[in-house]
Amino acid sequence: ATTTLGSYLATRLEQIGIRHYFAVPGDYNLVLLDQLLENENLEFIGCCNELNLGYACDGYARANGVAAGFVTFSVGGLSAINAIAGAYAEDLPIIFVSGGPNTNAGPENRPLHHTLGEVRYRYQLEMFREVTAYAASIEHLEDAPEKIDRAIHVALRHRKPVYLEIACNLAGLDLPAAPNQQLAAPVPLDEAALDAAVENAAERLNNAVKPVLVAGVKLRPWDATKEFLELAEATGYAVAVMPNAKGLFPENHPQYIGTYWGPVSSPGCGEVVESADAYLFAGPTFTDYTTAGYTALINSNKLLEAGPERVKLPGQSYNNVPLPLFLGKLAGRMKKNDTSLTAFERFRPAPEQEEDIVADRPLLTRRVVKRVEKMLTPDMALIAETGDSWFNGIKTKLPEGTAFEIQMQYGSIGWSVGATLGYALAERGKRRVVSLIGDGSFQLTAQEVSTIIRYGLDPIIFLINNRGYTIEVEIHDGPYNLIKNWDYAGLIDVFNAEDGKGWGVRVSTEGELDAAIAKALAHTGGPSLIELTIDRDDCSKELLEWGSRVAAVNGAPPKLG
Numbered sequence: 001a002t003t004t005l006g007s008y009l010a011t012r013l014e015q016i017g018i019r020h021y022f023a024v025p026g027d028y029n030l031v032l033l034d035q036l037l038e039n040e041n042l043e044f045i046g047c048c049n050e051l052n053l054g055y056a057c058d059g060y061a062r063a064n065g066v067a068a069g070f071v072t073f074s075v076g077g078l079s080a081i082n083a084i085a086g087a088y089a090e091d092l093p094i095i096f097v098s099g100g101p102n103t104n105a106g107p108e109n110r111p112l113h114h115t116l117g118e119v120r121y122r123y124q125l126e127m128f129r130e131v132t133a134y135a136a137s138i139e140h141l142e143d144a145p146e147k148i149d150r151a152i153h154v155a156l157r158h159r160k161p162v163y164l165e166i167a168c169n170l171a172g173l174d175l176p177a178a179p180n181q182q183l184a185a186p187v188p189l190d191e192a193a194l195d196a197a198v199e200n201a202a203e204r205l206n207n208a209v210k211p212v213l214v215a216g217v218k219l220r221p222w223d224a225t226k227e228f229l230e231l232a233e234a235t236g237y238a239v240a241v242m243p244n245a246k247g248l249f250p251e252n253h254p255q256y257i258g259t260y261w262g263p264v265s266s267p268g269c270g271e272v273v274e275s276a277d278a279y280l281f282a283g284p285t286f287t288d289y290t291t292a293g294y295t296a297l298i299n300s301n302k303l304l305e306a307g308p309e310r311v312k313l314p315g316q317s318y319n320n321v322p323l324p325l326f327l328g329k330l331a332g333r334m335k336k337n338d339t340s341l342t343a344f345e346r347f348r349p350a351p352e353q354e355e356d357i358v359a360d361r362p363l364l365t366r367r368v369v370k371r372v373e374k375m376l377t378p379d380m381a382l383i384a385e386t387g388d389s390w391f392n393g394i395k396t397k398l399p400e401g402t403a404f405e406i407q408m409q410y411g412s413i414g415w416s417v418g419a420t421l422g423y424a425l426a427e428r429g430k431r432r433v434v435s436l437i438g439d440g441s442f443q444l445t446a447q448e449v450s451t452i453i454r455y456g457l458d459p460i461i462f463l464i465n466n467r468g469y470t471i472e473v474e475i476h477d478g479p480y481n482l483i484k485n486w487d488y489a490g491l492i493d494v495f496n497a498e499d500g501k502g503w504g505v506r507v508s509t510e511g512e513l514d515a516a517i518a519k520a521l522a523h524t525g526g527p528s529l530i531e532l533t534i535d536r537d538d539c540s541k542e543l544l545e546w547g548s549r550v551a552a553v554n555g556a557p558p559k560l561g
């Protein structure tokens, strides 16, 4: 049996669990798209532009584990590259495919449209090489299967996007049949290093007086959340999560003490973590944003850092130690010690009294967070866009089982609209998406709401209209932080046109918000966009504190020498 190059690729995508792929057509990928349409287990999802296509792949990969996107050469690829770089930063496997020039164009010295006007066609491949874990151009049929399989293998093994460029005159040609072979490779394991790391870590933690555990963002891409929970319950320690790891440990768990974010940690949490005499961080990233401008007091003499594939203990490092194996094995060596949790219990903040809704009270960010918290259910996912939505999203208490998504490593505003599309598609019928999106971010990618309408997805979008770039205002204000206001709620009518089922409303009081949420929860067949009127200076207190610290780091004078 033979298969065409395009249907070989389609079969592979199906084999790794993809059911939808995102595409914007162009004459370099039309024949390839025809091949994909032949596969009835894959659904074509057309996006308004390639940047949003990339963000949709990001959101889909967060829910589904891996995603695929298809663009045309240069005008498509160079538009998508920012989203693919973001997926690299966020450890998301994406099979990203661009149509490429006809294989004869180079040898016959043919200038082509959509290119730089010179006969040199490798520039897109070189650019993607920088933001993917593997990049290859397929210009000969005989090496297509190997390059496709290698790309998929690398994406799944390293949890990173990969890039394939397929010459437009090859996609519909026959290939040798597709052997069903193992595509995902296990993480390398050094048994001796694993045992030594467990031995050393167990000794340090079992001899500590008040050790704590902190969950990091890499727990999820390296499938170690279950083992982290096991370790937590084997130790009885206080457990915190870093801001971009929210949702990776159940927040109603008796050992959960909140978000550890240095000076903007949740009440009591920072104190307990920083006063511990040993802390195990599992899968952490210590960036300027996750440490509030490096003001988090993390002492390397007390730090046990378990990364995706290596463990770092004070004065010792162990390589080829997979995170889930390390955490799981360590759990079996731990003694119970609830000293840090007992310390936290002494000042655990009393649950906040639920304030009654004051119908005609103007909206306050703090009150909006409380109202969103109340509507969340375990079968929802909360997506927080870059902006004050980070702080508001992170402060939102999650019911057990509710998922949380944030792009704190890359922080490219506008990401959340495409990510909402991709995530909602992957989780259709299983999880409803609730998104917190600022007005400034929304203006970069708003048109993808029409794709959400086109495919009848029903996320609930809270559009926080505070008249500008408030994060930037708090870090460093200037006239550039002002934006032109839109009628955000009215956009829904624009995108609905004659057949859409989106619903939009603008609210400015607590009573209006309450009624809008009730209506959104009942609204199906399309998105609900609730535009919130928020005062320009009404932001979370954490943003104020965090902003001044990040600004201090940004402004640090160049070191001499």
Ligand SMILES: C/C(NCc1cnc(C)nc1N)=C(/S)[C@H](O)COP(=O)(O)OP(=O)(O)O
Pocket: 386, 387, 388, 389, 411, 412, 413, 414, 437, 438, 439, 440, 441, 442, 466, 468, 469, 470, 471, 472, 473
């Ligand atoms: C302009 C910028 N960051 C710089 C930036 C600029 N361009 C891209 C693609 N990504 C970025 N992070 C940021 S965080 C704005 O405050 C976002 O504004 P908005 O969505 O309105 O949220 P807040 O009002 O809560 O800040």
Ligand SMILES: [Mg+2]
Pocket: 387, 438, 439, 440, 464, 465, 466, 467, 468, 469, 470
């Ligand atoms: Mg704003």
